[in-house]
Amino acid sequence: MKRISVIVLSTLFLTACVSKKKYAALEQDNGELKSELTKTKVAKDELEGKFEAIQARVDSYNSKINSLTEDNNAKLVNVDGVVISENQKVALRESLKKVPPAYLATAKTLKDSMNLAVQFNLKESMDNIEEDDDISIKIEETVVMISISDKMLFDSGSYRISNKANEILQKIANVVNSEESLDIMVEGHTDDKALKSTSSVKDNWDLSVLRATSVVKKLQKDHGVAPEKLIAAGRSFYQPLVANDTKENRATNRRTRIVILPNIDKFFALMSSNE
CATH class of the missing domain: 3.30.1330.60 (OmpA-like domain)
Structure with missing residues (x-):
């Protein structure tokens, strides 16, 4: 009877020891996972911050591009199918002033006027x-x-x-x-x-x-x-x-x-x- 009691007690002692070891190992694993999770969260926060900064720069560049495009489009005019700027239009008119009006009488479009001016x-x-x-x-x-x-x-x-x-x-x-x-x-x-x-x-x-x-x-x-x-x-x-x-x-x-x-x-x- 005493022998049986010793065996039972020994078994319970060994089982308790194994459980404590597993528990300690699990605790360690859990700590490591929490540490990795914390590092990952920090890295994620840093990446999100960098992404937001990049996105802000992209938005700023797009805004500038759109502004320049609007300015340029405002300066461009379509004359008889030829797209020129206002300054080009003025320069062209000055060039045409040097040509006698009678010489340009047959011109119907801007291209006609340009060709006649060059010809003259x-x-x-x-x-x-x-x-x-x-x-x-x-x-x-x-x-x-x-x-x-x-x-x-x-x-x-x-x-x-x-x-x-x-x-x-x-x-x-x-x-x-x-x-x-x-x-x-x-x-x-x-x-x-x-x-x-x-x-x-x-x-x-x-x-x-x-x-x-x-x-x-x-x-x-x-x-x-x-x-x-x-x-x-x-x-x-x-x-x-x-x-x-x-x-x-x-x-x-x-x-x-x-x-x-x-x-x-x-x-x-x-x-x-x-x-």
């Missing part, structure tokens, strides 16, 4: 270039086409520019340099007569391109035309003015065509930069 100014600028057998000028709307015979610019079969070309190229450069919104394309044209191939000139394609490039380089280097306004193109003999069936006709087809092109987008950009 180009015609005025062309007055210092005289036409003759070697130089012809044609103006179609706002595009000026100046055709120069090859004997005015080059030696026969060559792409090297002669000294006698300086006068006409200087006059053309003066026109282009007088208006920042003008671009210039130089086209080389030949007759259909086959060339004797050399190391630099294989055929009429080469000759037409090299001639156009020579004129472009001359305009840039010696006459101060900005290179970004220049375009060089070779046409070979595929755009003749007349049939290549006589000596005279072939001479007519050997030419350099200089095309002066107004850049309307650049015109508006320049007005914007002057505001």
